[in-house]
Amino acid sequence: MMLDIKKGEKHVRRSVLLMFVVVFTICVCKTSVRAESSPVSEGQPTEIPQEEKTPVINKANEDSELKHTVSTGQSDNTKKEDTTPADTTQEEEEPINNDVKAEPPLVKDPLQPYNRAIFTFNDKAYHYFIKPIYTGYNSMIPEKARVSVRNFFTNVKMPVRFFNCLFQGESKGAGTEFARFVINSTVGVAGFFDPAKSKFHLEKQERDFGQTLAKHKMNSGVYIVWPFLGPSTVRDTVGLAGDAALNPFGWISYFFLTPLEGFGNYSYDTVNDLSIDKGTTYENITKPAIDPYIALQDAYVQNRIKKIKE
């Protein structure tokens, strides 16, 4: 009896906490959206965050070459040079002069001092804590097994991709995800293998809630670096909450596991991913960089823009 009450209390406390987090993020996000959208209505196009501006431009001209960078000055040149008949020597020097002033960053970063501190913390945590864990894990578990584990987690998280496909109006993608789930859960032995891709050529649809929000015209908001989770924006943080709500693992751990077990489950998935390629990607970006913080920020934002555009 006592136990039951305690358990109930725990649930209530947890759900109140969850509610609070969600409400808080939505508030933060709303204020930031308002702050960003107000200049637009006043007719200052320069204030439109880059990510929202680019897709429109891209739709206008099919040329895929420039992508997000249309607004970052330099690549603007390429466009001009591309479209105008090549006028030899003059053309090569000219464009650079033209956009001397206009080189706004891809994302606003008013929290930079805080973000840099967290970045440094994350970097240290990665090199002294997380990397030793996954290299140890690497040496114990063969690569094939690690890929299988990833396949398993990917398969279980199918609802995240399936629903986000639907939210983004991609019924074909949703169909592909559904077919993948059916094939991989059965022929692929509960998802440990990926015959849907290798035999049926059904590609995984990388869709998340951050993209959904972007497709529904939400601005990216300011850049935030979260401890352990790494680079994000206001929009992608809300997206993470949305994805967590769609993630069956979240529900399993919420109802059947203690917070510690749930966290362990999540960490295992993360470590496994890091051991396959995430770790190398992080190092590939930060190691050759002159300013690793900016390099990671820029890579994150550029990559997000690509994923939203797809």
Next chain:
Amino acid sequence: MNYRKITSALGIGMLSLAFISPLLWAGEPGKLLMETIDKGFAILKDPSLKGDEKVQERRQKLWKEISPIFNFEEMSKRALGQHWKSRTPEEKDEFVELFTNIMKDAYIGKTDTYSGEKVVIISEKQDKKYATVQTKIITNKGTEISVDYNMLNNPGGWAIYDVIIEGVSLVNNYRSQFNNILIKSSYKELIQKIKAKQS
């Protein structure tokens, strides 16, 4: 009679091929790119160059094969962006050298862990002297990485001026970094930072 016909037909065929094919293919950015990548893979697969003790020799050979396809001056120019114009010719030369070294250190080292990755060409777009070649790297784990090469046709032939990996443009990435440093400090300090990194 018949024999002669065949030989003459063959001869004409060969001749026309010899004339037409360079016209069709020569200087085509995608072909040049794939040839260079194949040359690189040949070195990485060469059994006589395998192993940790051959690292330096292998990297050197690889750099010799691969570096001509990059237009490092154009890359440096774009990476420095608005700040390129106000540099003196000496500073420009110095910067190109430093930037070339950044690229070399960062990306030749990556090849040490080569484990049978494949490169597939997906599409190729060309607009006058600009071209984009879209490729995909397929790792042995089955992961696919999209890599686009932006190329420019200079008098020396087609050369790469930007590499875009999963939507992340290398040149833009460095430009963000350089800009950020140059907002707060001088060009000299930037050069010092790059040099400190390389020493």
